[in-house]
Amino acid sequence: QIQMVESGGGVVQAGGSLTLSCIVSGLIFDDYAMGWFRQTPGKEHEGISCLNWNSVDTFYANSVKGRFTVSRDNAKQTLYLQMTDLKPEDTARYFCAVDQGGYGGDCPPALLTRYFGFRGQGTQVTVSS
Numbered sequence: 001q002i003q004m005v006e007s008g009g010g011v012v013q014a015g016g017s018l019t020l021s022c023i024v025s026g027l028i029f030d031d032y033a034m035g036w037f038r039q040t041p042g043k044e045h046e047g048i049s050c051l052n053w054n055s056v057d058t059f060y061a062n063s064v065k066g067r068f069t070v071s072r073d074n075a076k077q078t079l080y081l082q083m084t085d086l087k088p089e090d091t092a093r094y095f096c097a098v099d100q101g102g103y104g105g106d107c108p109p110a111l112l113t114r115y116f117g118f119r120g121q122g123t124q125v126t127v128s129s
Contacts, residue, residue, distance in 0.1 A: 001026050002024070002025070002026035002027050002098065002117070002119050003024070003025045003026050003119055003120075004022055004023070004024050004025075004095075004096050004097075004098070004118075004119040004120035005022065005023045005120055005121075006020060006021070006022045006094060006095060006096055006120045006121065006122050006123040007020070007021050007022075007023075007123055008020040008021050008123055009093075009094060009123030009124045009125045009126075010124075010125065010126070011126045011127075011128065012086055012125070012126070012127055012128070013127070013128050013129075014086060014087055014088055014127055014128065014129050015085060015086065016086050016127070017082070017083060017084045017085075017086065018083050018086065018125060019080060019081065019082045019083065020036070020080065020081040020083070020094055020096075020123055020125075021078055021079070021080055022034075022036075022078065022079040022080075022081075022096030022120065023076075023077060023078050024077045024078070024079065024096070024098070025077065027098065029072075029074055029077040030053050030054070030074040030105070031053060031105055032053060032098050032099050032105060033050055033051065033052045033053055033098075033099040033103065033105055033106055033107045033108070034050070034051055034070075034072060034079045034096060034097070034098055034099065035047060035048075035049060035050040035051075035096070035097045035098075035099065035107070035111060035116050036048050036049045036050075036068075036070060036079070036081045036094060036095070036096055036097070037094070037095045037096075037097055037111075037113065037116070037118075038090075038092035038093065038094045038095070038125075039092055039093050039095065039122070040091070040092045040093075044113070045095070045113045045118075046061065046063075046092070047061060047110070047111025047112060047113070047116075048060065048061045048063070048064050048068065048111065049061070049064065049068060049070040049081065049111070050070070050099070050107035050108070050111055051070045051071070051072055051079070051107070052105055052106045052107050053074075053105030053106070054105070055071065055072055057106065057107060058070055059107055059111065061111060063089075064083075064090075067083065067084050067085045067086075068081060068082065068083050068084070069081070069082040069084075070082075079096050081094070083125070086125075086127045087127060088127045088128070088129045089127075090125060090127050091125060091126050091127050092124075092125060093122040093123070093124050093125075094122055094123050094124075094125055095118055095120055095122040096120060097113075097116035097117060097118050098116060098117050098119075099115060099116055099117075100115065100116060100117045101115040101116075
């Protein structure tokens with residue numbers, strides 16, 4: 001059974017930083033690309049980043065490019081998201097997700113929920129102005 005446990009969220013002032021973690025179990029972690037998504041109430045999940053299996057290829061949504069950095073430790077089966085220069089519009093619940101599109105460990109062609117599987121509860125990030 002695949003499990004994902006996100007942590008590291010919290011309340012931070014605008015301009016601050018947070019690092020999120022996602023511990024994954026129940027699959028061979030380094031066989032898969034991993035993504036980060038976020039969601040605010042009443043809205044669809046927004047794909048914000050993807051990292052392929054060996055950390056060679058990364059993709060970011062324009063809204064976070066230059067401020068967020070995704071990384072992974074395959075030995076620890078853990079995905080990270082370092083967030084800097086946080087803005088109030090970054091306030092959301094953040095989820096990690098595993099690629100289910102069969103791209104051989106590479107990121108799918110788009111950061112869309114239909115390519116990913118979600119198993120965690122997410123972690124809340126709140127940025128105050």
